[in-house]
Amino acid sequence: MPILPLSGASSSKGALIPLGSVVYTTPSTGVGFNLPSNTTGFQDLMLVCSLRNETAGAGLAFYFNGDVGSGNYSYNWMIGDGATTSSGVATNQNYVTWFQTPSSNDAPNLYGTHIFHILNPRPSSSSPSRTVLYRFANDRIQSGTNGMMTIQWRGAQTLQALTVGATGGNFSAGSSFTLYGIRSIGQ
Amino acid sequence: MSMFPIASTTLVSNAASISFTSILQTFTHLQVRVYGRTDRGTYNVGTMNVTFNNDNGANYSQHFTRVAPDNTTAIQAYGFASQNSIQVGQCAGSQAASGVFGAMIFDILDYTNTSKTKVVRGFGGVDTNGFVAGIKGFTQYSSGGWFNTNAITTLTLLPGDGASNFITGTRADLYGISTSFLTGV
Numbered sequence: 001m002p003i004l005p006l007s008g009a010s011s012s013k014g015a016l017i018p019l020g021s022v023v024y025t026t027p028s029t030g031v032g033f034n035l036p037s038n039t040t041g042f043q044d045l046m047l048v049c050s051l052r053n054e055t056a057g058a059g060l061a062f063y064f065n066g067d068v069g070s071g072n073y074s075y076n077w078m079i080g081d082g083a084t085t086s087s088g089v090a091t092n093q094n095y096v097t098w099f100q101t102p103s104s105n106d107a108p109n110l111y112g113t114h115i116f117h118i119l120n121p122r123p124s125s126s127s128p129s130r131t132v133l134y135r136f137a138n139d140r141i142q143s144g145t146n147g148m149m150t151i152q153w154r155g156a157q158t159l160q161a162l163t164v165g166a167t168g169g170n171f172s173a174g175s176s177f178t179l180y181g182i183r184s185i186g187q
Numbered sequence: 188m189s190m191f192p193i194a195s196t197t198l199v200s201n202a203a204s205i206s207f208t209s210i211l212q213t214f215t216h217l218q219v220r221v222y223g224r225t226d227r228g229t230y231n232v233g234t235m236n237v238t239f240n241n242d243n244g245a246n247y248s249q250h251f252t253r254v255a256p257d258n259t260t261a262i263q264a265y266g267f268a269s270q271n272s273i274q275v276g277q278c279a280g281s282q283a284a285s286g287v288f289g290a291m292i293f294d295i296l297d298y299t300n301t302s303k304t305k306v307v308r309g310f311g312g313v314d315t316n317g318f319v320a321g322i323k324g325f326t327q328y329s330s331g332g333w334f335n336t337n338a339i340t341t342l343t344l345l346p347g348d349g350a351s352n353f354i355t356g357t358r359a360d361l362y363g364i365s366t367s368f369l370t371g372v
Binding site for chain 2: 149187
């Protein structure tokens with residue numbers, strides 16, 4: 001899985017700053033973004049993905065700092081598929097898994113959208129947890145889903161990396177990943 | 188279109204509200220990003236509400252769609268008229284584990300337009316790794332209306348659900364969104 005080098009805060013004006021991006025030209029297992037050890041340049045982070053899986057039924061896995069075995073994730077979600085709605089909760093998970101992406105069973109050229117807002121990437125004594133807001137959507141011609149999830153990561157370390165990987169096989173060519181930093185006043 | 192930070196507040200002590208005043212009128216839209224926790228007793232969650240221009244009258248309406256808080260797979264939908272504020276999201280409450288905060292992002296389009304009543308659209312949630320006092324956390328879409336065509340110059344965040352304060356560490360960031368190129372900013 002390629003790890004993108006992350007550019008530093010650019011001289012661009014404005015709050016929303018692109019930090020790293022990749023568009024796959026061949027199928028790949030996913031992407032990891034390495035962050036500077038000091039992320040004081042940004043208040044929040046935002047990851048925008050357009051994804052398709054090569055393998056039917058596969059989805060995505062999302063995690064921080066390579067933390068995949070400590071049960072440090074939990075999340076609750078709501079989802080609709082055009083006919084029904086439902087909600088759910090998962091506790092003490094080793095990473096976030098979600099299966100709402102188009103795949104080889106779907107018509108060609110269909111990709112799902114996935115946007116992660118990572119608030120409070122820097123821990124402090126008063127707020128060591130990170131809360132992530134995740135919105136997803138895909139339409140597959142008479143089927144599809146959209147919804148939202150709130151994720152808690154209880155790893156108390158400084159956020160150094162975040163990863164989006166395919167749960168089985170590869171993401172298809174054309175899948176894209178872009179990480180943005182969101183500055184606050186004075187940053 | 189570009190987004191610019193206008194103001195930021197991070198509480199170093201508990202506070203009954205967070206206000207952004209004298210909001211610049213040079214942008215087209217506003218966005219507020221909040222990381223919040225209240226002192227609401229008994230529960231792991233507590234709402235965050237917003238008012239505009241110090242209007243605390245029954246001049247707001249709100250709707251939200253959210254995860255059902257109990258041990259079901261339902262989704263709840265609510266709508267209320269004649270409210271004194273707009274519920275924009277969910278914070279963590281006093282019974283959430285230490286250091287857990289809720290997150291929410293909401294937008295106000297055309298906030299300076301004096302021909303339009305103002306509409307808020309937001310999303311957010313809090314997760315507490317399971318049930319506390321029968322609530323598993325929330326994921327929520329929210330919207331609301333302020334039935335006043337005045338330009339928004341003041342925005343006030345208030346804890347709801349009977350909470351008295353936002354607690355230390357709660358932060359709110361206000362952004363302006365421009366629809367034209369700005370230079371020298």
